Amino acid sequence: MAEIGPLEAAGGLTAPRGLRLPRLSGQRLLVLWLPALLVTGAVVLPIFYLVIRASEAGTGTRALLLRPQTALILGNSIGLALAVTLASWLLGGGLALLTVRTDLPGRRLWAILSALPLAVPSYVGAYLLAAALGPRGLVQELLEPLVGVTRLPSIYGFPGAFLSLTLLSYPYVLLPVRAALHRMDPALEESARSLGHNGWGVLRRVTLPQLMPAMLAGGLLVALYSLRDFGAVSLLRFTTFTRAIYLQYQSAFDRSSAAALSLVLVALTVVLLALELRGRRGGDHYASTGAGGRPPALIRLGPWRWPALIVCALLVGVALVLPTVVLGYWLLRALEAGPDLTTLLLSTRNSLLASGLAAAVTVIAALPIVVLSARYPSNRSRWLDRLSHIGFALPGVVVALALVFFGLRGAPWLYQTLPMLILAYLILFLPQATGTLRPSLIQIPRQLEESGRSLGQRPLTVFRRVTLPLLRPGLLASAALVFLTTMKELQATLLLGPLGFRTLATEIWSAVSEAFFAEAAGPALVLILTCSLPMAYFVLRDQP
Amino acid sequence: MRLINQIMFFNITTGPWEACTLMDRYGRRRIFVALVITLTLITTGCGPQSGPAAGPDPQAEPQPGVGDLPGGMLTVYSGRSESLVGPILQRLTQDTGIGTGVRWGSTSELAVTLLEEGKRSPADLFFAQDPGGLGAVAHLFTPLPQEILDRVDQRFRDPNGRWVGLSGRARVVVYNTNALTEADLPTSLEGFTDPAWRGRIGWAPTNASFQTMVTAMRSVWGEDVTRAWLEAMQANEPIGYDGNTPIVAAVGAGEVEVGLVNHYYLYRFLAEEGDSFPARNYFLPDAGPGSLVMVAGIGVLESSTNKEAAFALVEYLLSADAQTYFAEQTNEYPLAAGVEPAADLTPLAELNAIDLPLTELADLEGTVTLLRETGVLP
Numbered sequence: 064m065a066e067i068g069p070l071e072a073a074g075g076l077t078a079p080r081g082l083r084l085p086r087l088s089g090q091r092l093l094v095l096w097l098p099a100l101l102v103t104g105a106v107v108l109p110i111f112y113l114v115i116r117a118s119e120a121g122t123g124t125r126a127l128l129l130r131p132q133t134a135l136i137l138g139n140s141i142g143l144a145l146a147v148t149l150a151s152w153l154l155g156g157g158l159a160l161l162t163v164r165t166d167l168p169g170r171r172l173w174a175i176l177s178a179l180p181l182a183v184p185s186y187v188g189a190y191l192l193a194a195a196l197g198p199r200g201l202v203q204e205l206l207e208p209l210v211g212v213t214r215l216p217s218i219y220g221f222p223g224a225f226l227s228l229t230l231l232s233y234p235y236v237l238l239p240v241r242a243a244l245h246r247m248d249p250a251l252e253e254s255a256r257s258l259g260h261n262g263w264g265v266l267r268r269v270t271l272p273q274l275m276p277a278m279l280a281g282g283l284l285v286a287l288y289s290l291r292d293f294g295a296v297s298l299l300r301f302t303t304f305t306r307a308i309y310l311q312y313q314s315a316f317d318r319s320s321a322a323a324l325s326l327v328l329v330a331l332t333v334v335l336l337a338l339e340l341r342g343r344r345g346g347d348h349y350a351s352t353g354a355g356g357r358p359p360a361l362i363r364l365g366p367w368r369w370p371a372l373i374v375c376a377l378l379v380g381v382a383l384v385l386p387t388v389v390l391g392y393w394l395l396r397a398l399e400a401g402p403d404l405t406t407l408l409l410s411t412r413n414s415l416l417a418s419g420l421a422a423a424v425t426v427i428a429a430l431p432i433v434v435l436s437a438r439y440p441s442n443r444s445r446w447l448d449r450l451s452h453i454g455f456a457l458p459g460v461v462v463a464l465a466l467v468f469f470g471l472r473g474a475p476w477l478y479q480t481l482p483m484l485i486l487a488y489l490i491l492f493l494p495q496a497t498g499t500l501r502p503s504l505i506q507i508p509r510q511l512e513e514s515g516r517s518l519g520q521r522p523l524t525v526f527r528r529v530t531l532p533l534l535r536p537g538l539l540a541s542a543a544l545v546f547l548t549t550m551k552e553l554q555a556t557l558l559l560g561p562l563g564f565r566t567l568a569t570e571i572w573s574a575v576s577e578a579f580f581a582e583a584a585g586p587a588l589v590l591i592l593t594c595s596l597p598m599a600y601f602v603l604r605d606q607p
Numbered sequence: 608m609r610l611i612n613q614i615m616f617f618n619i620t621t622g623p624w625e626a627c628t629l630m631d632r633y634g635r636r637r638i639f640v641a642l643v644i645t646l647t648l649i650t651t652g653c654g655p656q657s658g659p660a661a662g663p664d665p666q667a668e669p670q671p672g673v674g675d676l677p678g679g680m681l682t683v684y685s686g687r688s689e690s691l692v693g694p695i696l697q698r699l700t701q702d703t704g705i706g707t708g709v710r711w712g713s714t715s716e717l718a719v720t721l722l723e724e725g726k727r728s729p730a731d732l733f734f735a736q737d738p739g740g741l742g743a744v745a746h747l748f749t750p751l752p753q754e755i756l757d758r759v760d761q762r763f764r765d766p767n768g769r770w771v772g773l774s775g776r777a778r779v780v781v782y783n784t785n786a787l788t789e790a791d792l793p794t795s796l797e798g799f800t801d802p803a804w805r806g807r808i809g810w811a812p813t814n815a816s817f818q819t820m821v822t823a824m825r826s827v828w829g830e831d832v833t834r835a836w837l838e839a840m841q842a843n844e845p846i847g848y849d850g851n852t853p854i855v856a857a858v859g860a861g862e863v864e865v866g867l868v869n870h871y872y873l874y875r876f877l878a879e880e881g882d883s884f885p886a887r888n889y890f891l892p893d894a895g896p897g898s899l900v901m902v903a904g905i906g907v908l909e910s911s912t913n914k915e916a917a918f919a920l921v922e923y924l925l926s927a928d929a930q931t932y933f934a935e936q937t938n939e940y941p942l943a944a945g946v947e948p949a950a951d952l953t954p955l956a957e958l959n960a961i962d963l964p965l966t967e968l969a970d971l972e973g974t975v976t977l978l979r980e981t982g983v984l985p
Contacts, residue, residue: 302985316743562708
């Protein structure tokens with residue numbers, strides 16, 4: 064960082080509108096566009112598959128699509144996605160501010176713990192939530208002797224789905240916002256203060272606008288996650304579009320109707336993407352030179368630290384401690400029966416291998432797309448970035464079937480091998496990488512790159528020596544995000560993994576689906592633990 | 608070889624990160640490198656024999672290579688879970704030398720995958736949880752030899768001889784023993800339409816077994832009576848669960864008092880929670896769709912290149928040994944003639960099960976439509 068140090072003073076607050084990097088020559092354009100187009104091509108494969116299958120649909124499908132029920136289910140999906148996104152903004156944004164910018168006691172611990180619910184698979188989290196908060200669940204059992212409650216109000220339906228999805232997906236907002244806060248130049252806030260703004264004014268007029276790209280990107284991920292989730296909504300019995308798609312496969316083995324329904328989900332995603340693009344306007348111009356700069360002054364919470372602590376404790380308690388305690392209880396019983404360590408080790412190894420590869424490949428694949436859309440903005444590059452999000456809204460089984468379809472026809476030698484599984488993960492999780500990388504890249508002032516170029520360095524050298532080091536927190540955060548979600552991915556792993564490829568997620572699913580709860584505890588705890596290690600590393604690294 | 612490539616690739620891809628850390632001033636590099644090394648060690652440490660291509664079963668002793676297995680290697684798509692049928696497939700390899708590589712999944716998703724794969728499928732056999740899944744891909748199956756089919760009663764195999772049932776499950780009512788005794792329960796499913804049962808019933812409309820039961824109702828009772836029953840049940844506001852397991856859990860917790868399920872899930876809970884688990888099965892005494900016996904079965908894919916071994920596998924699963932396994936370990940009904948179910952199960956013959964040919968249970972589409980029209984399914 065020493066060589067760019069002197070430039071920090073020159074790094075302006077915002078890049079003036081209209082200032083563009085010099086036009087790329089054809090060859091350099093190819094270096095970015097070719098990989099970007101290849102990756103996007105892979106990501107939209109499922110759409111082609113869906114169109115092919117949906118075009119075979121008969122009158123039954125039309126009737127299914129046009130019944131009033133469909134509108135209701137669509138409304139369910141949209142309502143759930145909206146509610147979960149809003150709640151995640153509050154929770155994720157609030158927690159990021161609390162753990163990065165205030166003197167909250169034990170904030171490093173909270174920072175680690177509050178990101179961990181992401182490691183809990185939704186089919187486990189929702190199950191445990193229902194077991195705890197159900198009408199006759201653990202909480203009721205505890206309350207009955209105290210206050211005589213014999214039955215809690217039902218959490219099934221919207222409340223349960225909303226609660227579990229929010230608790231499992233708010234880290235999608237938390238992580239990018241935390242990364243953005245770390246990148247932020249404290250000079251901006253100090254200037255605002257010196258101009259007479261109070262804390263709230265600074266937050267509203269300086270901090271939040273700078274966080275907008277990260278909030279929007281994270282919110283988009285949460286919305287898409289809520290649209291595609293199957294585990295939580297089916298266990299908590301809230302009929303969303305994704306559940307309706309699964310019912311088509313489950314009850315009727317009807318690929319055409321399922322494809323037609325999935326295309327509606329795709330259309331909904333496109334609307335969301337367009338909305339985010341609109342919201343993003345104006346948010347793209349904030350850049351700072353924060354890297355290696357001073358850490359900002361911490362906000363003193365004073366008496367507010369108690370409510371803040373209670374919120375943190377409640378959240379971590381429900382989203383993390385509760386599942387872990389139940390799993391620990393199951394584990395005790397599993398230990399009585401004698402644990403099967405060989406299988407556990409093997410599935411851990413497979414999970415790490417697949418998720419590590421997926422994280423590396425996905426982040427690398429995301430780079431050209433992100434650089435194009437952030438550094439060479441045009442309608443084309445923006446839509447490239449948007450298209451990369453398509454896979455994330457599709458249920459895992461749809462993406463898996465698309466690769467079954469194309470894989471067997473186009474590349475039978477790759478069928479059901481690890482590379483094909485990694486490709487499925489790439490399609491499913493690319494938006495997590497682009498969504499986290501893009502805000503980080505935007506916060507790096509272009510002037511730094513331009514200065515590098517003006518010193519006679521080739522663009523790739525500048526990228527390697529200036530951009531990449533500054534981008535590193537973003538790179539690692541996006542790799543971590545992809546890693547975590549790959550660890551718990553189930554559908555594509557089951558259908559596309561090499562034969563006998565057991566991962567922690569498949570082990571958990573296999574045990575829970577047949578009520579072998581004790582057998583699920585070991586893999587589930589290892590999963591949460593494995594995911595918490597990289598999390599702990601980031602937090603400790605970011606908060607010296 | 609593939610594994611080596613993966614490891615190399617993994618190491619190469621970490622390159623840029625390490626390059627970044629060169630810029631670092633805080634000694635973070637060491638931590639990071641250590642992390643990468645640990646990860647690499649863990650991911651490669653189990654040695655080449657446990658690579659992804661290394662074989663289906665890590666629990667067994669080191670797997671002999673394909674060439675060492677006299678019976679050859681078969682690819683099985685299994686909609687039945689590993690905890691239930693994994694052990695019997697291991698025994699198969701020990702006893703017959705036929706190795707299996709298994710893709711575990713849910714019956715419906717594997718069936719759809721088979722449909723998508725068509726003739727190109729790498730699978731030799733499909734082991735399914737329910738007749739619906741088998742029926743959906745029956746056109747991809749090859750007819751089974753008559754001597755295999757003959758081991759099983761006609762009621763429990765495909766009329767066209769393309770698949771055969773291996774084990775049976777009976778529809779039962781599971782009830783909470785703290786809230787009810789058997790005397791409180793009706794003698795047939797019709798009894799649950801009584802308004803007294805409002806809000807006390809759990810069922811699983813999305814579950815294949817439930818849907819097969821409704822198909823049986825349509826066949827036995829007729830379309831109109833079934834519709835009336837469904838509507839009357841709906842009026843009683845039953846609580847819809849995602850499957851049999853959550854229903855049994857809910858009945859045990861007292862969230863609902865009765866549940867319409869398959870019989871064998873309860874035994875898992877009794878094994879986990881002990882006999883104090885306050886739920887028991889009740890076999891409806893009146894003959895009818897409420898005591899339907901359904902099968903989990905298997906078929907051999909037409910595209911299989913090793914059909915002889917595949918037939919041998921089916922034959923093995925119908926042997927007295929394997930059938931006893933199903934009776935004792937999974938608490939299901941053995942279907943091959945001459946093997947008795949576990950002592951505490953009502954024998955098949957006394958179940959008063961309706962005598963319904965499997966062809967009558969094929970119209971799943973009509974059932975799903977009816978369930979939609981009555982609002983039972985969304």
